[in-house]
Amino acid sequence: MNKNEIDILxxxxxxxxxxxxxxxxxxxxxxxxxxxxxxxxxxxxxxxxTSLVRTIEALKDKYRIGVIEADVDSxxxxxxxxxxxxxxxxxxxxxxxxMDANMTHRGLEGLGLDDLDLVVLxxxxxxxxxxxxxxxxxxxxxxxxxxxxxDKPLKYPLMFTVCDLLMVGKTDVAEVFDFDLAACEEYVxxxxxxxxxxxxxxxxxxxxxxxxxxxxxQIESFRQDFDKEKREEDRA
Amino acid sequence: xxxxxxxxxxxxxxxxxxEALRNDFRQxxxxxxxxxxxxxxxxxxxxxxxxxxxxxxxxxGVMEADIASxxxxxxxxxxxACAIQAHTDGMCHMDAGxxxxxxxxxxxNELDLIFLxxxxxxxxxxxxxxxxxxxLMILxxxxxxDKPLKYPLMFEKSDALxxxxxxxxxxxxxxxEKCKERVKRLNxxxxxxxxxxxxxxxxxxxxxxxxxxxxxxxx
Numbered sequence: 001m002n003k004n005e006i007d008i009l010x011x012x013x014x015x016x017x018x019x020x021x022x023x024x025x026x027x028x029x030x031x032x033x034x035x036x037x038x039x040x041x042x043x044x045x046x047x048x049x050t051s052l053v054r055t056i057e058a059l060k061d062k063y064r065i066g067v068i069e070a071d072v073d074s075x076x077x078x079x080x081x082x083x084x085x086x087x088x089x090x091x092x093x094x095x096x097x098x099m100d101a102n103m104t105h106r107g108l109e110g111l112g113l114d115d116l117d118l119v120v121l122x123x124x125x126x127x128x129x130x131x132x133x134x135x136x137x138x139x140x141x142x143x144x145x146x147x148x149x150x151d152k153p154l155k156y157p158l159m160f161t162v163c164d165l166l167m168v169g170k171t172d173v174a175e176v177f178d179f180d181l182a183a184c185e186e187y188v189x190x191x192x193x194x195x196x197x198x199x200x201x202x203x204x205x206x207x208x209x210x211x212x213x214x215x216x217x218q219i220e221s222f223r224q225d226f227d228k229e230k231r232e233e234d235r236a
Numbered sequence: 237x238x239x240x241x242x243x244x245x246x247x248x249x250x251x252x253x254x255e256a257l258r259n260d261f262r263q264x265x266x267x268x269x270x271x272x273x274x275x276x277x278x279x280x281x282x283x284x285x286x287x288x289x290x291x292x293x294x295x296x297g298v299m300e301a302d303i304a305s306x307x308x309x310x311x312x313x314x315x316x317a318c319a320i321q322a323h324t325d326g327m328c329h330m331d332a333g334x335x336x337x338x339x340x341x342x343x344x345n346e347l348d349l350i351f352l353x354x355x356x357x358x359x360x361x362x363x364x365x366x367x368x369x370x371x372l373m374i375l376x377x378x379x380x381x382d383k384p385l386k387y388p389l390m391f392e393k394s395d396a397l398x399x400x401x402x403x404x405x406x407x408x409x410x411x412x413e414k415c416k417e418r419v420k421r422l423n424x425x426x427x428x429x430x431x432x433x434x435x436x437x438x439x440x441x442x443x444x445x446x447x448x449x450x451x452x453x454x455x
Contacts, residue, residue, distance in 0.1 A: 125358065
């Protein structure tokens with residue numbers, strides 16, 4: 001896609017009582033289309049877009065990648081991500097501070113799933129509200145950047161509780177900040193013993209392959225399950 | 237240390253509540269600063285430094301609005317300011333009614349300056365008038381100079397922008413001039429203070445601004 005041709009869609013947070021039911025619909029749609037979706041969440045400025053660009057570069061030869069950019073009101077990230085080689089749709093949340101399942105569903109329809117293997121939803125920059133809404137993604141990933149401080153799991157516990165993986169970003173500046181990685185991991189694991197914690201620098205690439213390996217393994221496992229079910233259906 | 241549980245105010249008329257609260261504060265000569273920023277931008281470190289520098293001259297109160305923990309209020313109280321921890325029960329911002337209840341729970345009427353440390357979030361707090369006399373926004377250098385493009389409302393609503401962690405600017409691709417230009421385009425009257433709570437750089441200018449604001453408030 002040419003970077004001047006970004007689709008923009010205006011969405012408003014719906015007052016749907018049953019967001020979970022909508023999330024199940026999203027999951028069904030993804031399963032039907034054999035598309036794996038990641039819900040990527042973090043504070044503003046934690047490095048979501050930089051990490052996403054590096055992820056696209058690492059995986060674009062293997063998977064066809066789509067990105068839903070959710071922003072209050074801008075398209076700076078969508079342009080950056082499109083230039084990296086992903087199919088992008090920009091969602092404007094109309095002031096809403098998070099994505100819900102219905103908004104995500106409309107984003108996926110706007111993006112079109114027929115020519116995609118992987119979709120990353122770059123959620124609104126916020127550690128609070130996005131944690132409360134299941135958007136129907138297969139995996140939830142949060143980024144906490146070193147400059148934000150290792151105490152964030154204490155202050156925003158829900159985000160760290162609902163995620164499958166935490167990337168600790170901007171490790172290249174660890175020396176400049178008093179960030180205690182061991183303490184951070186301990187806080188996070190106390191909230192969520194199953195969570196994977198991977199320290200990375202999207203700038204220098206340090207440790208970034210660990211994150212890519214994890215993501216690939218999740219996608220492959222999803223695809224194998226899909227193929228297996230398909231074979232069983234065909235046999236039946 | 238006191239902890240108060242706050243739920244969203246039932247009233248629909250936040251703006252009217254905010255105006256009434258602002259009038260109360262004007263009458264008592266207390267200036268309330270609403271401090272807004274992302275999580276981890278350095279609100280607490282900045283406040284600690286301000287209290288350390290200004291507590292001899294002024295009676296200072298701090299209202300900490302957090303989703304859950306009381307890590308910040310503990311730090312503040314250790315420095316000698318009076319602090320109250322407001323738990324917002326999952327809410328992502330403070331409104332005027334919540335601010336009023338937190339203030340009443342502090343039970344202090346001789347304060348000169350009160351800092352409301354709003355929930356760490358660049359979106360929702362910008363939409364709710366808390367009744368503060370001055371809205372202060374913090375943007376830290378590691379967050380990037382593009383934030384005014386992405387969260388314009390908060391920059392529009394703020395009287396002053398404090399650029400924190402300025403001591404780390406050499407480690408990030410942060411274009412100070414470009415950032416200032418983007419901010420001024422949204423809000424030509426905004427004052428901008430680049431500071432480091434760690435090294436003390438720029439703190440004097442910020443503290444003078446706070447003092448002058450209090451004088452104006454009482455004039």
